[in-house]
Amino acid sequence: MRGSGARVVVLGAGIVGAACARELALAGCAVTVVDRGAPAEATTAHGEGNVLVSDKGPGPELELARLSRRLWPEVLAGRTGREQTAEWDPKGGIVVATTDDGAAELERFAASQRAAGVRAEPLDAAALAAAEPHLTRDVTAAVAYPEDAQVQPAGAATLLLGDALRAGAELRTGCEVLGGVARGGRITGVRTALGPVEGDAFIDAAGPWAGELSARLGAPVAVRPRRGEALVTAPLPPTVFHKVYDAGYVGAVGSGAGDLRVSAVVEATRAGTILLGSSRRRAGFDDRLRPEVLSAIARKALRLFPGLAGAPVMRAYGGFRPYVDDHLPVVGPDPRLDGLWHAAGHEGAGIGLSVGTGRLLADLLLGRDPPVEPAPFRVDRPAVLGEIG
DSSP, X not given: OOSTTOEEEEEOOXXXXXXXXXXXXXXXXXXXXXXXXXXXXXXXXXXXXXXXXXXOOSSHHHHHHHHHHHHHHHHHOSSTTHHHHHTOBOOOEEEEEOSHHHHHHHHHHHHHHHHTTOOOEEOOHHHHHHHOTTSOSOOSEEEEETTOEEOOHHHHHHHHHHHHHHTTOEEEOSOOEEEEEEETTEEEEEEETTEEEEOSEEEEOOGGGHXXXXXXXXXXXXXXXXXXXXXXXXXXXXXXXXEEEETHHHHHHHOOOSSOEEEEEEEEOTTSOEEEEEEEBOOTTOOOOOHHHHHHHHHHHHHHOGGGGXXXXXXXXXXXXXEOTTSOOEEEEOTTSBTEEEEEOOGGGHHHHHHHHHHHHHHHHTTOOXXXXXXXXXXXXXXXXXXXO
């Protein structure tokens, strides 16, 4: 599909859908964004706002992450207050190991990232203490990642969607998609609770519900929910100055196991609260908070920052991440149903990868040269079609 004026329907008003809508509306497409709820109220609102390169080894996801990291400052530039709205904070990250085996694995992983162009800077004990004075001294290795950043997820998504609306996009909320309308092997419309919506292209950007939505449209993809929880302290004096996590976080992200995986992730927000994460487990769409999961998160966090033991916890929350067995997003056209596109499966990296995904999807849909190699994200791969896992 080439040229402006194409009617594109984005199914999902989370941050990935908002990023796709923004790119396409700015390119001159007639964009309609459809969501069964309100913008950014589901998975996006329950994210931590990570914009990371530190947790990704060499490969296609890292290339998408590096593209996104380059694009975020460009997207937020311009009118006064945009960075404040998104709470953009390029504070950097620090990954630490607390065992000899963990140190060896962290140093190997960091070396592979440096070979791929990532800034991964070893820290000695003195430099680590200067960077994070409240961090435990029981550390066997530490690596700084100056490119890591953070946004406030709902604020960033609202900004992206606002750009799309100012460029002429239309937003329909409370508009659940019930099914698709196809003619001659091509999707031409969707049936919704508020009536039919027609278009030339339809983008499934429904996050953890992308698998369910794609099945309703007649071209199912194996995107499933993976549950995560976090704790939030009351506002504290300056205590944590970077995103700090233990080296086991990378393994938890990459694990395909369905049982509970917990690793320590500790970072501050602009409001002074401290976010404590993170967990991963398959629980379907069961949204109940489990006290034993929250306790495990707290124990892991206290190993890194023992001084948080007396900090009051203000709230706990959980959300669903869109999981694919091979741990890669699904971005591109569906070969089974002409006119259907996918932008989902980012698991816990969707906030950071959103703007890169929007650019890649728009370039592919409009026939432009893509900024990264799109083949690894294609729809017709075994993990996405449900042939493994």
